[in-house]
Amino acid sequence: MSETILKVNNIHKSYTTGKESFEALRGVSLSLEQGEMLAVMGSSGSGKSTLLHILGAMDAADEGEIRLNGELRKDYGTEPAATRIRAEQIGFIFQDFNLIQDLTVEENVALPLMLAGEKNRVIWEKTDQMLEKVGILDKKKNAVTELSGGQRQRVAIARALITEPKLLLADEPTGNLDSKSSTAVIEAFLNAKSQIKATIFMVTHDAFAASYADKVIALKDGIVFGEL
Ligand code: ADP
Ligand code: MG
Numbered sequence: 001m002s003e004t005i006l007k008v009n010n011i012h013k014s015y016t017t018g019k020e021s022f023e024a025l026r027g028v029s030l031s032l033e034q035g036e037m038l039a040v041m042g043s044s045g046s047g048k049s050t051l052l053h054i055l056g057a058m059d060a061a062d063e064g065e066i067r068l069n070g071e072l073r074k075d076y077g078t079e080p081a082a083t084r085i086r087a088e089q090i091g092f093i094f095q096d097f098n099l100i101q102d103l104t105v106e107e108n109v110a111l112p113l114m115l116a117g118e119k120n121r122v123i124w125e126k127t128d129q130m131l132e133k134v135g136i137l138d139k140k141k142n143a144v145t146e147l148s149g150g151q152r153q154r155v156a157i158a159r160a161l162i163t164e165p166k167l168l169l170a171d172e173p174t175g176n177l178d179s180k181s182s183t184a185v186i187e188a189f190l191n192a193k194s195q196i197k198a199t200i201f202m203v204t205h206d207a208f209a210a211s212y213a214d215k216v217i218a219l220k221d222g223i224v225f226g227e228l
Pocket of ligand 2: 048050
């Protein structure tokens with residue numbers, strides 16, 4: 001039996017601008033098992049990023065239940081719990097990589113461990129191991145500006161995985177990449193799944209990336225309307 005990492009039920013979220021209220025999510029339910037990769041597809045404005053922000057404890061749902069590791073968390077999207085959940089349980093990957101330009105490859109990857117107050121020896125040992133897993137150990141002393149898009153995204157994946165989060169959330173991870181680089185990113189995800197049983201929630205427009213997922217769902221107007 002696999003373990004359910006995250007289970008959400010009947011999530012609603014509205015945005016209010018002036019007098020106008022818009023319901024971006026209208027009752028979303030889904031679950032993620034350990035080691036599973038779920039892809040969420042859907043046209044622009046369908047609510048994909050809103051859902052990712054809620055699952056990532058970056059925003060609170062208006063309604064609905066969120067269970068993390070089997071535990072109902074009413075505090076999921078609210079501080080101070082949200083910060084702890086983000087730091088301890090979740091790794092994030094974005095379309096534009098969000099790396100720190102002034103740091104080297106290894107410094108970017110080591111950063112979350114430094115912030116967690118880990119011992120120096122442990123930091124550099126784990127960083128090397130992670131860089132090896134995503135296939136860019138030979139670039140560790142390079143500036144991130146010297147890397148290709150695909151290599152940068154692999155640095156971002158290594159940084160997201162270094163704290164061994166339960167859940168990896170990726171918003172259009174191959175959105176800015178050519179097909180060769182996209183393949184490298186997908187390979188890094190598949191390695192993370194097999195080697196550390198990473199659980200991956202990936203928002204994507206890219207049918208190629210989605211084809212590697214264990215499960216693909218489609219969002220339309222804030223509703224999951226089917227498993228593809
Ligand atoms: P997607 O990622 O699928 O393109 P989003 O989740 O970003 O969709 O947006 C869903 C809907 O919610 C869109 O109609 C968008 O305009 C609206 N929306 C998103 N964020 C906000 C916000 N901060 N304020 C108001 N409306 C928003
Ligand atoms: Mg989006």
